[in-house]
Amino acid sequence: MRIVGGSLGGRLLRPNMKGWPTRPTTDISKEALFNILQNRIDFSDVKMLDLFGGAGNHSFEFISRGCNDVTYVDLHPKCIHFVKNQAEEFGVSDSIKVIRGDVQKFVSSCKVNFDYIFAGPPYPLVWLKQIPDLIVKNELIGEGGILVIEHNPTHDFTNHRQFIEKRKYGQTIFSFFAP
Numbered sequence: 001m002r003i004v005g006g007s008l009g010g011r012l013l014r015p016n017m018k019g020w021p022t023r024p025t026t027d028i029s030k031e032a033l034f035n036i037l038q039n040r041i042d043f044s045d046v047k048m049l050d051l052f053g054g055a056g057n058h059s060f061e062f063i064s065r066g067c068n069d070v071t072y073v074d075l076h077p078k079c080i081h082f083v084k085n086q087a088e089e090f091g092v093s094d095s096i097k098v099i100r101g102d103v104q105k106f107v108s109s110c111k112v113n114f115d116y117i118f119a120g121p122p123y124p125l126v127w128l129k130q131i132p133d134l135i136v137k138n139e140l141i142g143e144g145g146i147l148v149i150e151h152n153p154t155h156d157f158t159n160h161r162q163f164i165e166k167r168k169y170g171q172t173i174f175s176f177f178a179p
Contacts, residue, residue: 001057004031006043006064008090015055015082025057025120025150029169033148034061036167040146041116043067049140051103051119051131056083056096058118063095070096071114073106107134113142120150132160132177147177 001013001024025033044066050059053072056079062070072083080100087093099106103119104127117135121128131149141147149157152171157163162177 001025001055002027003060003064005034005038005061006066008060008064008092011060011064011090013055013057013060013086015078024055026169026172029172029174030057030061032167032169033174034065037116037146038065046115047071047113047142049073049114049117051107051117052121053083054079054120056086058120059083059096060086060090060092062116063090063092068095071099071112072096073099073101073103075100075102104134107138107140110138110140112140113145114140115142115145117141117145117147118150119147123152123154128155129157132157132162136162136177136179141177141179143179145179147179149175149177151175 003009003011046067047069048062048067050072053059053074056072059070059072074080080098084098087096119131135141135147151173157175164176164178166173166175
């Protein structure tokens with residue numbers, strides 16, 4: 001995995017993923033997503049939430065593009081350890097708040113609004129279809145904010161009331177939602 005743009009552009013994320021329960025977003029699909037986002041978001045003025053953060057791919061991409069307010073959430077200790085070490089190595093620890101916790105519990109108890117939320121859950125997650133409703137119900141997304149969920153063709157959000165569009169890159173789909 002590599003950071004595709006910004007001050008950290010070209011830097012590699014090389015976690016030892018043996019035994020990790022994660023599926024990294026491919027560089028091609030991530031680059032396509034960020035080409036869309038750069039026309040919609042002022043990265044330096046956004047509060048970002050990365051759910052199911054894994055190796056921190058999206059968090060570091062946001063930080064690289066000027067975001068200084070990233071909250072990363074994942075349950076798995078290896079992911080947490082890697083992201084903390086990588087943030088230290090990149091010199092960006094002040095820009096990222098790393099939270100080890102269950103995403104569903106975090107979303108249900110969080111009292112903060114975010115401008116951009118990215119959720120890259122495991123595709124077989126039983127409650128994946130509930131993510132948009134859970135985020136809207138708990139008012140995590142601010143007015144004018146964007147939620148993006150990465151999923152595969154097994155899931156379809158086009159009939160969801162907050163759905164605005166989807167982009168497909170091979171088997172990777174990004175569904176966009178607005179409150």
